Amino acid sequence: MATAKRAEASTQRRRRAPRGATAGAPPPRRPDLRRRRVMDAEIACAAEELFAQHGFHGVSIAEVAARVGISKQNLLYYFPTKEALYRRVLDGVLDEWLERLRGLADPDKDPASALREYIAAKLRYSRDRPSGSRVFATEIIAGLPFYAAELRERVVPALRAQVETLNRWVAAGRVEPIDAVHLMFIVWAATQTYADFSHQMALVLGKEALSAADFEAAEEVVARIVLRSIGLEAAPPGPTPAPRDR
């Protein structure tokens, strides 16, 4: 999702073919569900970026509407309240997040490669969808004013499952004993930070934005840190693979 397909949809928006004269088969008269879905997604996508930058209260529905190219009243036709739009954004972020991480950290897998994959997937998410990550982060930082129930129902179980997997590996002697909850807290933080704090990172690195090479380096370091901490791997093949840009 994210930035895709906005342009095409926008150009075709106002006024489809006129109805009265030339149409052979009468167009279906039920509410246009497809259009509804497209508009919902497009509005949510615009809202996601704006909420990420300015926070819930820092964005007006008029601004979202303007970015999509519709009127604010029209936006209110699709989302009855600003809060509904905000929740929809969080839902979308969460859906994709759960989808991407489904099945990773399977307790039957090899711990090292399972953890590697998990870290890679989370970093990919930070890279592909920083806005979503940021909206979620600010909601959590604010103390879950809108999304506490959903987080409890959908996120916490997923996180607990990962902790549980790690604990099973410990119990089976496949990794060294460690406080699994805190290890996972750190994994989440270390991967999330590449979305949330990338502005600060860019400033430290003296560049405009993080590059692909930065994300590769991040993946290597996070994986090394985590794996070594539970006695899984000494060091990656090459000591420090040549950075491409930076």
Place this chain on the structure above:
Amino acid sequence: MATAKRAEASTQRRRRAPRGATAGAPPPRRPDLRRRRVMDAEIACAAEELFAQHGFHGVSIAEVAARVGISKQNLLYYFPTKEALYRRVLDGVLDEWLERLRGLADPDKDPASALREYIAAKLRYSRDRPSGSRVFATEIIAGLPFYAAELRERVVPALRAQVETLNRWVAAGRVEPIDAVHLMFIVWAATQTYADFSHQMALVLGKEALSAADFEAAEEVVARIVLRSIGLEAAPPGPTPAPRDR
């Protein structure tokens, strides 16, 4: 700072001793600098908590004033604009942060204990002043809309110095080679997260808030992860010291 001395200041606020009659020595007529400083601090303290919870746009100066027990117009006497108040909050957070971390990560120190101290100090900060940490985090996540210059001038050099120290340890062969920037990114994230994401953590742990024992466990795991990643330490003395509450 934070929550201290609010009560006493509030009770004595309205109307000091009347001026006309009984006073022997005429009270100094210059602007009361001491009062100014106290009020500034008190307002900033209240604002810090509110900004942390609701974000810059989610807080009205009237709400801040109400929490302090003054009128909104009176608040505007001390801070001419809402933005000035917000910057003052960030300044305060940054001042204390730099103060606490000053001198840590000295390149002449033993790397292991220097890093341990650094991690402990950052975690203590997350624990003592979560609101400040959160305000800062949301400002960064939002892309530094107000505080870019200050971050560039005061924070980035401090962060770079820490990276530099780590690099010197690598060059001197005192620690194993590693991508120092990313290691530090992870250290910042792993310590910061115990302030910013503590709500989510509490939900995962099934408790109201993080306890002292949680912070001790965090310190142990973060230190272990970081030190091991550069070949500094095998494991802490006891395998898993008995948790006190949880």
Place this chain on the structure above:
DNA sequence: GTCTATAAGCGGATAGAC
């Protein structure tokens, strides 16, 4: 579905009396 019009309230900020 999309538009115009408008309700009803809160936001930050200023002016001036005391």
Place this chain on the structure above:
DNA sequence: GTCTATCCGCTTATAGAC
């Protein structure tokens, strides 16, 4: 320093025509 009064713009949301 603190108060009263007030300006004005922007906000979410609704009503109803087309």
